Amino acid sequence: MTSESGALLQIKNLKKHFHVGGGFLGGLGGQKTYLKAVDGIDLEIEPGTTYGLVGESGCGKSTTAKMVLMLEEPTDGEIYFEGQDALNMNREGRKNYKSSVQAVFQDPWASLNPRMRVENIIGEPLEINTTLSRKEIRTKVGDLLEEVGLQPYQAGLYPHEFSGGQRQRIGVARSLALNPKLIVLDEPVSALDVSIRAQIMNLLMDLQKEHGLTYLLIAHHLATVRYMCDKIGVMYLGHMVEEATTDELFDNPTHPYTQALIGAALPYHPDDEKEESILEGEVPSPIDPPSCCSYIPNCPETFAECNDNVVATKTVSPGHTVGHCAHCVDHYGCYWFPRVNPNIERNQ
Numbered sequence: 001m002t003s004e005s006g007a008l009l010q011i012k013n014l015k016k017h018f019h020v021g022g023g024f025l026g027g028l029g030g031q032k033t034y035l036k037a038v039d040g041i042d043l044e045i046e047p048g049t050t051y052g053l054v055g056e057s058g059c060g061k062s063t064t065a066k067m068v069l070m071l072e073e074p075t076d077g078e079i080y081f082e083g084q085d086a087l088n089m090n091r092e093g094r095k096n097y098k099s100s101v102q103a104v105f106q107d108p109w110a111s112l113n114p115r116m117r118v119e120n121i122i123g124e125p126l127e128i129n130t131t132l133s134r135k136e137i138r139t140k141v142g143d144l145l146e147e148v149g150l151q152p153y154q155a156g157l158y159p160h161e162f163s164g165g166q167r168q169r170i171g172v173a174r175s176l177a178l179n180p181k182l183i184v185l186d187e188p189v190s191a192l193d194v195s196i197r198a199q200i201m202n203l204l205m206d207l208q209k210e211h212g213l214t215y216l217l218i219a220h221h222l223a224t225v226r227y228m229c230d231k232i233g234v235m236y237l238g239h240m241v242e243e244a245t246t247d248e249l250f251d252n253p254t255h256p257y258t259q260a261l262i263g264a265a266l267p268y269h270p271d272d273e274k275e276e277s278i279l280e281g282e283v284p285s286p287i288d289p290p291s292c293c294s295y296i297p298n299c300p301e302t303f304a305e306c307n308d309n310v311v312a313t314k315t316v317s318p319g320h321t322v323g324h325c326a327h328c329v330d331h332y333g334c335y336w337f338p339r340v341n342p343n344i345e346r347n348q
């Protein structure tokens with residue numbers, strides 16, 4: 001199967017449900033229990049652009065990343081890369097996909113083997129996937145180090161001999177080794193000092209321009225996605241609740257959850273760096289999500305119709321979509337989001 005879309009990456013109705021208990025000898029009356037980490041998301045990333053996935057911890061961002069990286073097998077759904085069905089590729093296709101889609105993770109300390117010299121960390125993908133000679137690999141590693149702002153002589157050092165920002169540069173160099181088309185950046189600057197974040201973000205944006213790279217950027221930090229992304233998807237409890245271009249999302253956030261995330265992240269004073277966009281209250285468990293359109297923990301005024309748990313997408317303007325339970329789509333103003341504002345006025 002192929003897709004007609006011009007997107008580099010296209011995801012359709014992607015789901016990952018983890019089996020977390022019950023079933024055979026598992027108790028709970030023998031019923032299998034599933035945690036719906038990702039529960040049917042769609043997105044498209046145009047070549048050469050950056051797509052940001054935001055949402056609080058536990059909403060399914062990394063699980064989405066892992067499915068794109070083929071580190072987790074989806075429960076359902078489709079992934080197309082350059083129009084090709086990535087989940088049903090032959091061996092050769094899979095190998096090409098894995099070279100073309102690389103990753104940079106949050107914690108460069110954890111993702112770099114402390115016992116390997118940098119030349120081996122960066123050279124490993126080249127050794128495994130190419131026929132380059134040792135000498136050629138050494139030259140390429142030196143070039144990659146220079147590209148990320150380090151020096152070729154540093155190839156002989158170990159990860160502990162670098163600062164946090166430099167280690168993330170090594171992670172970026174490794175991700176570039178096989179000339180990928182898409183890089184999945186899972187919280188690439190979250191573990192770094194605020195003072196270093198901008199340097200790494202600028203490096204990533206320079207590399208994007210130079211190599212025509214496409215990024216899927218995952219972050220809970222709104223300033224990061226605002227700075228780097230062309231388009232943003234907001235996730236909540238495994239669902240995509242809103243998607244728009246970056247300017248449109250920040251100018252006209254429409255889902256109450258997005259409004260709350262943006263509101264919570266706005267500093268009181270422009271000089272203040274307000275780090276987290278964490279809302280008050282608990283996100284409901286993805287193991288047993290509330291029946292009413294899943295975003296709603298304790299809706300003060302649920303309607304019988306909401307219990308159908310149907311999520312519909314409403315188009316606010318071209319390219320700007322919002323997901324609501326089908327009933328609430330027609331009843332804007334959303335009485336139902338107590339974590340946003342428990343005293344919210346009805347708006348009918």
Ligand SMILES: Nc1ncnc2c1ncn2[C@@H]1O[C@H](COP(=O)(O)OP(=O)(O)O)[C@@H](O)[C@H]1O
Nearest residue numbers: 018035037056057058059060061062063064286
């Ligand atoms: N291997 C796993 N088995 C069971 N549950 C998992 C597994 N991986 C992630 N989860 C759960 O899936 C949900 C989404 O996790 P994750 O994708 O890591 O969220 P995020 O990256 O947005 O913080 C969380 O509730 C998490 O505990």
Ligand SMILES: [Mg+2]
Nearest residue numbers: 058061062063
């Ligand atoms: Mg994560």
